[in-house]
Amino acid sequence: MQQPQTRIQRKNHALILEAALDVFAREGFRGATVDQIAKTAGMSKPNVLYYFPTKEAMHEALLTQLLETWLDPLVAMDAGGDPVEEVLAYVRRKLEMARQHPRESRLFAGEILRGAPHMLGALKGDLRTLVDDKAAVIDGWIAAGKLAPVSAHHLMFSVWALTQHYADFDVQVQAVLGGPDWAGAEAHLSDLFTRMITPASNS
Amino acid sequence: MQQPQTRIQRKNHALILEAALDVFAREGFRGATVDQIAKTAGMSKPNVLYYFPTKEAMHEALLTQLLETWLDPLVAMDAGGDPVEEVLAYVRRKLEMARQHPRESRLFAGEILRGAPHMLGALKGDLRTLVDDKAAVIDGWIAAGKLAPVSAHHLMFSVWALTQHYADFDVQVQAVLGGPDWAGAEAHLSDLFTRMITPASNS
DNA sequence: TGTTGCTTTGACCATTTGGTCAAAACCAAG
DNA sequence: CTTGGTTTTGACCAAATGGTCAAAGCAACA
Numbered sequence: 001m002q003q004p005q006t007r008i009q010r011k012n013h014a015l016i017l018e019a020a021l022d023v024f025a026r027e028g029f030r031g032a033t034v035d036q037i038a039k040t041a042g043m044s045k046p047n048v049l050y051y052f053p054t055k056e057a058m059h060e061a062l063l064t065q066l067l068e069t070w071l072d073p074l075v076a077m078d079a080g081g082d083p084v085e086e087v088l089a090y091v092r093r094k095l096e097m098a099r100q101h102p103r104e105s106r107l108f109a110g111e112i113l114r115g116a117p118h119m120l121g122a123l124k125g126d127l128r129t130l131v132d133d134k135a136a137v138i139d140g141w142i143a144a145g146k147l148a149p150v151s152a153h154h155l156m157f158s159v160w161a162l163t164q165h166y167a168d169f170d171v172q173v174q175a176v177l178g179g180p181d182w183a184g185a186e187a188h189l190s191d192l193f194t195r196m197i198t199p200a201s202n203s
Numbered sequence: 204m205q206q207p208q209t210r211i212q213r214k215n216h217a218l219i220l221e222a223a224l225d226v227f228a229r230e231g232f233r234g235a236t237v238d239q240i241a242k243t244a245g246m247s248k249p250n251v252l253y254y255f256p257t258k259e260a261m262h263e264a265l266l267t268q269l270l271e272t273w274l275d276p277l278v279a280m281d282a283g284g285d286p287v288e289e290v291l292a293y294v295r296r297k298l299e300m301a302r303q304h305p306r307e308s309r310l311f312a313g314e315i316l317r318g319a320p321h322m323l324g325a326l327k328g329d330l331r332t333l334v335d336d337k338a339a340v341i342d343g344w345i346a347a348g349k350l351a352p353v354s355a356h357h358l359m360f361s362v363w364a365l366t367q368h369y370a371d372f373d374v375q376v377q378a379v380l381g382g383p384d385w386a387g388a389e390a391h392l393s394d395l396f397t398r399m400i401t402p403a404s405n406s
Numbered sequence: 407t408g409t410t411g412c413t414t415t416g417a418c419c420a421t422t423t424g425g426t427c428a429a430a431a432c433c434a435a436g
Numbered sequence: 437c438t439t440g441g442t443t444t445t446g447a448c449c450a451a452a453t454g455g456t457c458a459a460a461g462c463a464a465c466a
Contacts, residue, residue, distance in 0.1 A: 008412085008413075027233070028313075028316075031232075043414075044416080046416085046456080046457090047413075054454080055455090109312070109316055112372050112375050113312055113313060113371055116375065148398075150391065151387055158395065162361060165364030166360075169315050169316075169360075172326055184357055185360075187354070191353065195398045211443075212442095247444065249426080257424080258424065
């Protein structure tokens with residue numbers, strides 16, 4: 001599996017994936033049509049199928065490409081940094097990613113919601129490995145008294161749930177608040193995680 | 204719009220909605236087919252369409268019915284009770300609901316993810332009203348010093364995000380942990396919200 | 407300019423799917 | 437057992453949709 005060679009191939013490849021992301025995020029895999037993707041990409045349906053053999057191939061290409069980016073904020077959590085600051089920085093990076101890439105967040109959410117038919121392997125493999133790795137780091141911080149005792153795995157679930165919620169459930173948030181409130185979200189999450197993980201002061 | 208009259212109508216109505224919930228939760232609205240619903244309900248497609256004029260009608264019936272149940276845990280939060288206990292009890296009720304009714308949670312998530320085409324009115328109406336109402340209660344508790352100062356709205360978003368995550372992203376949770384861990388989830392969330400909302404002790 | 411290989415698309419096909427319809431099966435009351 | 441309404445379904449239809457194909461367009465190089 002090689003990357004596209006010619007300049008025009010690279011361009012159209014990217015163009016199609018961009019369009020597919022748009023449509024998949026909005027309509028879901030089943031709801032998206034190749035025609036919609038083609039129209040969004042500004043080309044004919046057969047031409048889209050010339051670059052990607054099937055609709056599923058586009059979906060998989062997006063998910064594969066996405067997973068890496070998606071995990072970056074967690075990868076960047078540094079075992080050598082200040083524990084509380086590292087976790088808070090992770091939360092902020094993740095929230096920023098949700099704000100900047102809501103389509104990716106929804107694409108991911110839709111895939112998981114449907115039982116992760118195209119990602120189960122990656123979840124049980126790369127994701128699990130990374131998470132276990134970082135959980136060990138967190139457990140180390142806790143053992144050293146640098147972090148309040150929490151379940152490292154559930155802490156990470158909390159970060160995912162809380163940050164992605166603002167992208168995936170954006171419609172609901174806006175319906176309730178009357179509009180977006182990313183600043184409020186960041187303040188709230190910073191506050192929440194600070195209280196959550198700051199170890200009790202040595203009495 | 205009346206409820207079904209005869210005994211057989213009531214039975215089949217319920218049977219179809221049960222089947223539709225199953226299929227919609229698993230496949231999403233676009234992915235679900237009337238045939239699947241019919242087969243799950245143990246009857247023919249035309250018979251399903253005899254009770255519900257369209258696929259959309261089933262979806263709407265489910266969502267309408269769901270919204271009420273869904274908000275119950277929040278409705279039950281009592282302004283007269285102990286603030287910290289009330290919030291924690293709300294979290295536990297919501298988590299329990301996610302555990303007992305994952306299909307409903309996924310149905311709801313799918314609807315919101317797609318922009319809430321069938322629920323936007325309810326979100327901006329009933330939901331917003333209820334949330335604003337309860338936010339006022341929470342703000343009252345905070346003003347009285349019974350609760351740590353938090354954004355009431357974002358606090359509720361946090362409850363939703365964290366509890367529903369365990370139902371909606373169940374596949375991911377299980378892929379990472381190797382299996383379900385509702386007990387761990389409850390302990391974690393109890394801990395998290397306790398630290399979040401317990402007011403600083405009077406020094 | 408002519409040739410070669412890459413790119414693009416109109417037309418087409420098979421399948422799926424939401425929904426219809428008329429006839430059959432069923433049920434309850436007289 | 438008959439009759440009138442309700443329930444059920446096999447057969448069917450039209451539209452949507454994923455995907456194919458052969459032919460046309462186009463770029464680049466000899």
